């Protein structure tokens with residue numbers, strides 16, 4: 493019998509989850525265990541930051557959870573759908589229709605206007621934009637006056653706002669950001685983080701963001717900490733100082749072990 497990815501019951505309020513997720517790169521001398529049996533849930537309408545020392549597996553976790561990378565063992569769910577049961581075509585459709593992505597590099601198409609970039613995922617999917625939703629997203633990120641501009645005519649912060657609006661345009665089940673403010677100065681970064689938080693508070697979006705910046709993490713509702721490929725801690729209602737203190741413990745441990 494073929495496994496039906498839609499058959500099993502979802503856990504209410506969970507937008508995405510991993511169960512005993514492991515990811516191993518290479519083999520023999522070059523074998524790296526990037527993730528070691530990580531089980532984590534991302535609740536709906538919650539903003540989660542993933543933190544931890546460099547090389548601890550943050551990006552790998554995000555890429556596996558978003559179906560951008562294969563897993564070595566364990567499972568990943570987006571809503572009710574277990575990604576391991578999907579073939580390539582269904583996985584591509586799921587990424588396109590149900591996941592929004594924001595990367596450090598804005599990844600906008602230079603020849604398209606801001607509006608065309610924002611609606612591109614919908615155009616590719618052959619979907620009509622939900623006008624009301626689009627208007628809310630565009631006004632939330634403050635781009636109403638810039639929709640006809642091309643990326644080259646926008647500042648870095650404005651370009652990343654276009655990328656945020658593009659990620660939200662399809663009204664995805666979950667938005668994943670990999671260091672979304674990594675290329676921005678602190679003011680533009682704060683704006684983008686504010687918009688991500690607003691998308692959670694005002695629009696009920698679910699956002700998961702990888703960051704190394706305690707200030708960025710403090711915009712989240714919850715921070716999960718990875719170390720050496722394992723989930724080691726979590727913090728609710730983080731502040732920059734508390735996150736910084738927690739990160740310092742990793743540094744101390746690394747120096748004394």
Ligand SMILES: Nc1ncnc2c1ncn2[C@@H]1O[C@H](COP(=O)(O)OP(=O)(O)OP(=O)(O)O)[C@@H](O)[C@H]1O
Pocket residue numbers: 517518524525526544545546547548549550551552553704
């Ligand atoms: N394609 C790959 N091939 C081999 N090893 C990899 C690959 N991608 C990542 N790794 C290794 O897996 C581990 C986790 O990498 P990952 O990029 O997820 O860490 P990270 O926490 O995001 O790091 P950083 O904060 O420095 O970006 C690291 O040891 C890394 O060297």
